[in-house]
Amino acid sequence: MAAALYNGLKVLTSYHRKGGVGKTFFASTLAYLLATGGPDKKGKKRRVLILDYDSQQDTSKAFLAMVSIPGEDEYMPPVHPEFGEIDDPDWGGTNTSSDILFDNPVYEYPTAHDNIAILPSEGNVDRVSALSAQADELEVNISRYMRDWFEKSGIHEDYDVVIVDNPPSKTPVSAGLMGAATHVMIPTEVNRDAIDGATLLLDRIDKINDDRDVPLEVVGIFPNMVPSPSRLSVKDKVGLQWLYNPDNRTSNYMADFFIQRRECYRVFERPSMDPSHFSFVHNFHAQAEMNKLYNHVVDSMWGEQ
Known part of the structure; x- marks a missing residue:
């Protein structure tokens, strides 16, 4: 049913309320896998747009030569290589994902990979919270802005899937972004805090779906x-027994495999200005994990493996 939204464009958000569970790892890894046809490169190569909203900016730094800001703990994007100077008084030569929310001109950045483009994080997305003192109102407005952009911007003509690296929080920003997605993947650790967060996130998704036709x-x-x-x-x-226990609602959504080795997929250089910087380690088990992840996502979202 989700394909009925956005002219068939898929919008997959990687989200968990707790930081450090692998949210960014899953987003950037799946972007690469979907764009290149999986670990064996034999699958369909899909056109991917990454929207990085995580203030850590790790996904942005993996794909773009982000520029450090002296005296600050964040980075700014480079001048756009294709639209650095254009006749537009509202255009300053750079873009971030937050520009969508502020109705600014938006030009996605190309990357070293033919099928991957990105709108990087500004590093301070929570400033959007200043737009409204009412959290519920801000969440609804962010979802509306994002839905309008997905629907009307025409990006479905250029991309098959948008992958959103959501901020790890329960702010109106993260909830609003998730409310505009068609699909959500939930990485989690097996400790109690992460498990509780995953359960609460399922409750949140139920609330979102109460107000959605799709x-x-x-x-x-x-x-x-x-x-x-x-x-x-x-x-x-x-923790694992609890997650898979049929009496707990998490069991209905559990993948039938674990991710044991986050290092199974490495960005050898940052930024990755050359495709060779992305590589799987030479480990059969690690590659097998990524193959399972890729097949699971493709089957869930497109009904194919």
């Missing part, structure tokens, strides 16, 4: 950074 679809909950079987602690085992 529901936000959960691609899956993905246990991440799971120790090898020989190193699983008692707490790890209890």
Whole structure:
């Protein structure tokens, strides 16, 4: 049903309320996998647009030569290589994903990969919260702005899927962005805090779907950074058992595999201005994990493997 939105464009957000669970890793890795046809490069190559809204800017720094700001703990995007100077009084030569929310001109940045473009994070997306003192009102407005942009900007002609790296928080910004997506993937660790966050996120998705004709679809909950079987602690085992317990609602969305090795896919240089900077480590188990992730997402979103 989600394909009925946005002229068939898919919008996949990677989200969890807790930071450090692998949200950015999943977003950037899947962007690469979908654009290149999976680990074996034999799948369909999809045109991907990344929207980075995470203030950490890690996805942006992986794909663009972001410019450090002296005395600040954030980066600014480089001058756009194709639209650096154009006859537009509202255009300053650079773009961030927040420009969508402020009705500014938007020109996506090309990357070293033919099928991947990006709108980087500004590094301070929470300033959007100053637009309204009412959290519920701001959340609704952000969802509306994003939906209008997905629907009317014509980007469905240039891309097959938009991947959103959501900020790890429960602010109106993150909730508003998720409310405009067609699909959501939920990486989680197996500790109690992360599990609770995943459960609360499912409740939030139910609330979002109460107001939608086309529901936000959960691609899956993905246990991440799971120790090898020989190193699983008692707490790890209890956490996994809880997630997959049929009596708990998380069980309906659990992937049938774990991600054990985050290092199975590395950006060897930042920024990755050459495709060779992205590479899988030479580890059969690591590549097998990425193959399972790729197949799961493609099957869930497009009904194919």
